[in-house]
Structure formats: C-alpha cells, structure tokens
Amino acid sequence: MNRRLVGLGLVLGVALGLATACTGSSGTSADSAAMPYEAESSGGGQPKSAGDKGGAAEDQDAGQPGVDRSLVRTATIELAGADVGEIVDRAHDVAATEGGYTGREDVRAESATLTLRVPADRFDQALDKLSDLGEVINRSQSTEDVTEKAVDLDSRVATQRASVDRVRALLAKASTVDEIVRIEQELTTRESDLESLEQRRQALAGQVAMSTVSLKVGKTAAPPPRQEEASGFLAGLSAGWGAFLDAGAVTLRIVGALLPFLLLLGVPAVLALRWWRRRRTTPTTATTAPAAQQP
Secondary structure, three states: OHHHHHHHHHHHHHHHHHHHHHHOOHHHHHHHHHHHHHHHHHOOOOOOOHHHHHHHHHHHHHOOOOOOOOEEEEEEEEEEEOOHHHHHHHHHHHHHHOOOEEEEEEEOOOEEEEEEEEEHHHHHHHHHHHHOOOEEEEEEEEEEEOHHHHHHHHHHHHHHHHHHHHHHHHHHHOOOHHHHHHHHHHHHHHHHHHHHHHHHHHHHHHHHHEEEEEEEEEEOOOOOOOOOOOOOHHHHHHHHHHHHHHHHHHHHHHHHHHHHHHHHHHHHHHHHHHHHHHHHHHHHHHHHHHHOOOO
C-alpha cells in the first residue's frame, strides 16, 4: 500500500514539474520543476537551493572593489611595408613567442589580414612587437568587463548541476516504467541546458584568457632608384641638348599660339596688298601705251 502511494506521489510530482517547466523561463522552470520531486521525496516544503543562494552572493561580490575582474581585450593594428609576406611571417613568430597562435588569415601579394590570439598577460608586449614590424597606419584597442557575466554563468551552472543531480536521485528511486520515462525526459532536458551553459562559460573564459589582435598589412610603393649625377663633357652636352629642346618647345608653343591670329589677319592682308598693287599698276600701263604709237 505504501509503495503504491509513493509511486502515485512521484507521478503527480513529475506531472506538476512538467507543467511548471512549460510556463516559466528555462532557468526558473528547471528549479520549479525540481521542487515537487524534493517535496515528495523529503515530505517537506520547497527550500531554496544552495546554488541560488551562492549565486546571489557572488552577484553582489562582483560589483565590490578589489574583486578580480574578467576582461576581454581586443586590438586592431594596420601596418604598411614593402614586403607583405615578410611582415606576415614575422607576425607569426611574434604570436608564437608570446605563447599565442594564428587564427584566420588571408594573405595576398598586396595585402594581408590576420587574426592573432595571445595570452592576456602578454597582450601589451605583443602589440608593441607587432607595431615594430612596419609603418603603423592605425592602432586601436578596447577592453570589455565581463565579470558580472562570468559570475552569473558560474552561478547558473552550479544551480543547473544541482538540479540534474536531484533528478538523477529521483530516477534511481523510480519503480514503474511510466515514472522512469517521465523522469528521464526531464533529466535529458536539464542535462542539455547544463551543457549549453557550460559551453557558454568555456567560450567566455577563452575570450578572457586569450586576447584577440586583428592585423592588417598593406604594401607601400617602392621608392624610385636613385640615379647618379653625370659629370664632364657628356654632362654638359646632355644639359645643353635638354636646354635646346626646352627652348624649341617654348618656341613651338608660341608659334602655335600665334598661328590662328596670323591666318585670320595675314590672309586678308595679303589679298588687300595684291589688290592695291594691281590697281596702282593698271593706270600707268594705260598712260604709256598711246605715247608709244606717235611718229
């Protein structure tokens, strides 16, 4: 008889927990669903879990001075140099020397883009070494304080892990197939939530431990080769020939500028001069012809 009552109580507890989980948030629903199981197994009320109390205390401590801060530091450096490939190789060496590694990179003949990850405690030294690889066009860095986010994730992971342990304990006490199936479904959901929280915490811890440097490299134009100054006769001949060509170019330019005016004014002037000459010579010929016919 007692065994049936316990089994019935477990079934009702599972049903009530599932109904609460559907109406609440993911974190709150997990804790609310666990309470009926605890009440049924212990015969008491719904005490607040130790993880919730610890999370509240940690949230308050995160804002107090003197607490170790969790900082995510990033930087962007833009360099210019004559040899892009050489700068990229030296950047790899800097990252390896500082205990980091190279992530994504895109290297071309004229430009390159790299993502470097270096330990947070070697971040400033790595930036100085990378800045010495070429001409610094731009350098910027930023810092994000994620202390409260890290403390919140730690608290939620602890709470969710305790919730999973409670459901596992109830699964061990289940006596019927229906109870086992219901509790296993709840356990699978809580374990999935716990894994997601742990992955988020690991990703955030990786960002804090390893800082990110985005390096951009561009190629600068090579300076023209320096020509040696000539001397002696050939130098004078070259200078004179250059002056002659310059003078000829100036003369041609002046002639080209005056040519339209010469055409517009010169052609009418020539025609007028020829007409004036013909008019002047015609009367003289007419006057001398009769004088030649007299005996």
